[in-house]
Amino acid sequence: MHVTMTVNGRRVEALAEPRTLLVHFLREELRLTGTHIGCETSHCGACTVDLDGKSVKSCTVFVAQANGAEVTTIEAMAAADGTLHVLQEMFREHHGLQCGWCTPGMIMRAHRLLQENPSPTEAEVRFGLSGNLCRCTGYQNIVKAVLAAAAAMNAQQEAAE
């Protein structure tokens, strides 16, 4: 089938089988390999991307379902000049990543969480990230990084106002 979608602000068109999973389409057709394939059974959250303003596990979405949608992946987080997004910067600063396997999914999920709840409590961060597994068990620092990013983003917002 003919597939059209907006990925990271860019309109893309391709021919794809309807059964192609969105994560495979992103990685293999669009060569956006930042989105990781982890468990492939919708448990681990490594493949999390933003689909029309919702965090979804792209291993459990057919490309046909995403036809016409707007998708954001980890590749869109840093600025064009390479400046890291606040979330990425805070993951770096607070050691929120070890092997890096879960990181793209964690950051995309945290990004959506902070859009919906800019000042989450620690409990809300943990609940909001409960669909993402870190196989290094580095949750403590991931939560710290997200809370720090929330604080930094709120400070930026205030400075701008």
Next chain:
Amino acid sequence: MIPGSFDYYRPTTFAEAAALLARHGDEARLLAGGHSLIPMMKLRMAAPAHLVDLQGIAEAKGISVTAGEAVIGAMTTQHDLITHAGLAAALPLVREAALQIADPQVRYLGTVGGNVANGDPGNDMPGLMQCLDAAFELVGPNGQRQVRARDFYLGLYETARAEDEILARIRIPVPSGKVSYAYEKQKRKIGDYATAACAVTLQLDGGAVTDAAIAMTNLADRPVFVADAAAALVGGPPDATRLAAAVAAMQAAIDPGADNRGPVEFKRHVAGVMLRRAVARAVERAS
């Protein structure tokens, strides 16, 4: 983990979707949020030749709450249920249960219609809908009909929905008086199905139970609405005697199987604990 090939359709009306089902018969499957069906397709335990995606049907989405009734479109997601203030005020039990389903990403796509219509005894919404005495509105080639949630579940993945019918919306009565509630779910981890879960609604008058409803989840091949257990609570305060009678009545009605969530005796025990906790929390909320 690559599913079989299929033709994909995205109808924009129920009539169009029903026509596709009529044309392709048992080779077609309806796709809602996909978080039960797609994993099954990836395992090749399901291989429909025609996939009818309901996401394009605008009237299948949305929540409306009036004085006597809440109407929820079948394609409304768990996330929508959780974030709808009107529904949370009218029927807080729905939100409480939805928050215990799967994880945030799954709740953004997983729908209430898929959850209740799939006939999976592990799903949380069916028991809940029985507890709330919801009705399911089905559309098919011969028009519309309603089936009460309490009559809908016939067995494992077997429901009163005919193959050429589509669940369009769910109607839940909104009680006029004060109804207390709780959904208690024991699970091994986030994203797991219940080892045992219990939905309870209670009406209390001066500490005495005047009306109750109880339904159990994942303890048989279908949700178990236990009128006997509810009746055992009515007529006085929910004291030790009444609770013991309610648990006994419930345990006589369930039929759990042994699996990786535990042996039968364990599940029966946990079912009792969930019922007691749910009643205790409902009572606490009423005070």
